[in-house]
Structures are given as C-alpha cells and as structure tokens.
Amino acid sequence: MADTYYLLCYTRKPQEDSIYSEKLAYSMHLALSEDGEHFTALNHNSGILYAKAVARADGTLHAKSLKNPKIFKREDGTFGVIAKRIEVDGSPDEELGELALAFCSKDLIHYQELGAWGMSKTAAGELLHEGGCVMRSAIGEMQGEDKNRHLFGKFTDEEYAAIEAQLPGAIPGNMIEISKEQAEHLKCRFLTPVNVLNEVPESVSVKDRQELDTLRAMAYYSDGSKVEKKVDWYTDSMDFATPGEYEIRGKIHQEHFSFPIAFNRADPCIGKWNGKYYFIATNDADGNNSLYIREADTIPGLITAQEIKILDTQMYPHLKGLLWAPEFHIIEDRLYIFHAGTPGPFEKEQSHVMALKLGGNPMCAEDWEMPVRVERKDGSMLYGEQGITLDMTEFESAGVHYVCWSQRQFSPVDQGAWLYIAKLNSKKPWQLASEPVLLSQPEYGWANNHTFVDEGPFVIKKNGMIYMTFSSAAVDSTYVTGLLTATEGDDLLDPKNWVKENCPLLSSRSVPSDVSRNGVLAAQSKWGEFGPGHNSFVEDEEGVFWFVYHARRGVNGERSSGLRRLHFNRENFPVLDMTEERDLNPELTWVKTKVIVRK
Secondary structure (H helix, E strand, O other): OOOEEEEEEEEEOOOOHHHHOHHHHOOEEEEEEOOOOOEEEOHHHOOOEOOOOEEOOOOOEEOOEEEEEEEEEOOOOOEEEEEEEEOOOOOEOOOOOOOEEEEEEOOOOOOEEEEEEOOOOOHHHHHHHHHHHHHHHHHHHOOOHHHHHHHOOOOOHHHHHHHHHHOOOEEEEEEEEEEHHHHHHHHHHHOOOOEEEEEOOOEEEEOOHHHHOOOOEEEEEOOOOEEEEOEEEEOOOOOOOOOEEEEEEEEEOOOOOOOOOEOOEEEEEEEEEOOEEEEEEEEHHHOOOEEEEEEEOOOHHHOOOOEEEEEEOOOEOOEOEEEEEEEEEEEOOEEEEEEEEEOOOHHHOEEEEEEEOOOOOOOOHHHEOOOEEOEOOOOOEOOOOOEEEEEEEEEEEOOEEEEEEEEEEOOOOOOEEEEEEEEEOOOOOOEEOOOOEEEEOOOOOOOOOOOOEEEEEEEEEEOOEEEEEEEEOOOOOOOEEEEEEEEOOOOOOOHHHOEEOOOOOEOOOOOOOOEOOOOOEOOOOOOOOEEEEEEEEEEOOOOOEEEEEEEEOOOOOOEEEEEEEOEEOOOOOEEOOOOHHHHOOHHHOEEEEEEEEOO
C-alpha cells in the first residue's frame, strides 16, 4: 500500500434536476488515488464541501454554490480551500465578483468558511496568503512538471477524459499529495464499510444446545470496524447427551428486510414498551388523516403485524388534518406519542403530545389521552401565528430532558424550516422548560434543494456522544439526512457545542440503483432508494441498533419505510447506508467450528 496518496478535488456537471441538480453538482467533491491515475470517489461521488447561504435582511436565505475549487496544504499541517462562489444556477456571484471564497480544515472532513480571499485584513486573507506561500514553496520542492501542473489544476485533455471516465461528470479542480494516515481517515468517513471477514473460535466447549447458541461470530469490515453476530448452527450430526468432539457448520444470522417494509408509510418510528416493539408512521395512503400502530414481540415481527388505528382527524375538533411524524418516547416511565396536526390548513400545523393512560394498552385507541398542543414555558403557544411547528423529538442528556423540532415562519415572509432546541418539563412533556434556541438552518445546497428545510430530528447516543440526525430539502428525490453531533454533559442549548456535518450522511446516491448517466431509470429491477430521510433508531434485545427511515422506490415512487442495521465505523461514527450486502458478504456467511460436548 502506498505511503502517500493523491487527493483530487472536483465539481460535477449537473444532471437532471431530480437526480443531481446544480445545487449538488456545484460543490467540492473528493477522490483518492494511490498512483495519481486510478481514482476512488468519496461519499458516493457526491459533494463534501458546500458554500453557505447568505442571510438577507428579512431573514430569508440566499443559496450559493462553488466553482473551480483548489485545495492545498498549509505549513502547520492543516488544509485550505479556495473556490469561486457562484449563484446556484452557475452564474457569477455579483456580491463577491472576482474574489474567491476561503475555507480551512484540520482533517479534510470538517471545513470552516472564512470569507472572501482578497478582502483586506480578514482571517481569510491571512490564511490564503499564507497558504499561497506554501503552494509556491511546494512547487519549488517538487520534481517534475506533472506535479506542478496538478497542484494548480492544469490537466491535459487526456487526463481530463480519464478522470471523467472514472468519476462520471467530474470537472477537476486540482490534486495534492496527502499522507496514508490522512487518506485512511477520509476512507473511514466517506466510504461505506463492507464485510471482508467473519470468524468464530476454532473450538468451543459446551454442555448443551443453549450454551452453543450463545457463540457469536465476529464480523470484520473494510474500515477496521467489527461487530458480533448471531450464528444459526446446524447440529443434526451432534448428540448433546454424548460427550465428544463434533465438527459443525453454521450460517451467520441476518434478518432480511426488503425495501420497503411498509408501503405509503413515511417518517417511521419503532419504539419499545413493556417488552413489546411498536411501529408507527405518517400515513400517506389516506392523505395523512390517521395514525396506525403495529405491535410485535420482535422487530421482524412488526413487518407482518396487524395495524390498529389509534387516532384520526375525526376524533378531536383541534385535529382535522395532516397527522404527521409520530414518535414514541418514554418520559419518567410513561409512554407518549409526539406528533403534529392542524385544525385546518397546513399553515396551522403544530406539535402535539399524546399520553398513554396509566396501565393502558398502546393498541387500544381509548387508552390514549387527547393530544395536547405543545406550549412554551409561560403557557403560551409555541410559535404564535407567524408559522408552524412539527417533527418534535425528545431525548435526555445528563439528566436533562430536551426537545428539538422544526419551525417555519410564514409571516411576513417564508423563511423556510429551521431546527430549534429547548429543555422540556418532564412532568408536563407538552411544555417547554426553557426558551427555544435556533440550532440549525438549511444553509447548504443539499439542505435547500427545491426548498429550504431542516426537519425530522432524532437522537441516538453512544460512547458519550449525542448524534442527532435530521432531514433536509424537499420531500422528493432530493431529500437527504444530515447530522449534528454533541458531547453528553455539554450545554446543549449552546449551538457552538454542536458540530454540523458539511454534507449529508444519506442521499439518493447511497444505495445503488439502475439510473443511467442522464438520470433516467434504466430498468426497474433495481429501483434504488431516492430521497431517504426522516428516520428514527431503536435498540433490540441483542443490543443491535436499527435504523428505520422512509425513501422512494425510483425517483417518483411513493414514500415508504425501510429498515437496516445501524453500523458504527472504526471511529465510532454512525453509518446509515449499511445495506444487507455490505453488512454481510453473501460469500462469507458460512462458518465452522469444533464443538466439544462435556459432561
């Protein structure tokens, strides 16, 4: 393996708007190569660095894009990027004119936008002037005209064509050398791990079948991560009543969840309560006018479980339409459903909380109390008459309960949907315990594609970290899933304590599909999953985390629910696109061991 790698930065040619629009194509993409000729696209050949939108005087956002990115090393070992900021349609940005937009990065994963290069006495100007010196000195140290050319992005026609053949639609910016360690870090973050090896002990001593069933296989992945998996052992040749040695085979267990697991069900959530699993989702089949739940002893059992209606728009006068995004949450040993609803039009949509009566049965509609609209700490309406609230989620950190939701101002202007966070009164989960704080805006091109929306937050905690997924863009094939990360124990009402990823974790390019180069579905045998988002997480009885979400079969398919295992990579970062083939290599499912049956 090479000690150094080549890192290529590039933008892409836009495709059909529903497949890969200008807002996505005009961003910085990255690809790795060991020899400077054969490239592996990172992040599914999708953008990694985007320009932030610019706030107008009325609070609305003016989206921006990037063109001609150049990446370079700085003397302190960090990296800089300069690029032309343009309008999202590719036209010039009149505000910056000929000035370049500057970024810095410590790890090539997270980037800080610094402003325009060339404006006097700015951090951006200082950074880039220093970086320019590094670029010039680097050229003097390099041997060969070829490397000099690539540093500045001067590719021959043959090189350009070779890159475009490997990276469809690529428009090269430039190429630099990075260390093996830096390359491995990029691979870990931007390449989906795949199963490369499965192992079980060469021998095991057991007393009975129950003890054998506790034997697990260790599955290893291309990024260096690993996870234990159950094995279905075939023991027909064994006699547990007779001590001795037996060689047996087993097949690594994998639940099979074809997409979709539920048609016309969006914003899905799976919860646990009193030893049972429950599934609930927005019902697209009837225009979002009812909520049904399923109950089962296991997560796989939910797929075929009977649905029972627990709420519809005929039950209460303040809920006459658009029952959206229901979620199960347990607060102080009581089960609640957080959801949105409206007494009339969409412009009146508001977050509500519905409690299960003490001792009640979740599958019985009469055992759920009337939904209560969420209010502020002083008892006033959460968001007055200016707009709507929806997609509220709840979580606990360091003994404090929080809620996060999507809020959209319509009056006097439509600002788009933004994420807010606040503490929650756990005694009255429909009431905030602090003032709302703005957490996230749809500032990047992937978050404001077709519409400016951040919505659908949901939290999972692991190893002291809080991972909050959220969904952005229009609820069509451009829908994506982003991520905010914080540390448990920090002040979560301080936005500075949250790290927002520059690019989404899940998009229409995360799961392969039969889509031709011009964006038209080439066949129906492999639909893909378009517009994936609005997810939730659940942990099963084995300690395995599951990721339930909605997406579309094909570009214009109906919103339907999917389910897959949630993986954490070598660096304990969540991986949302671990499809079954990536999770368990079909050619590596069989294992064998020697079983010693003892008295």
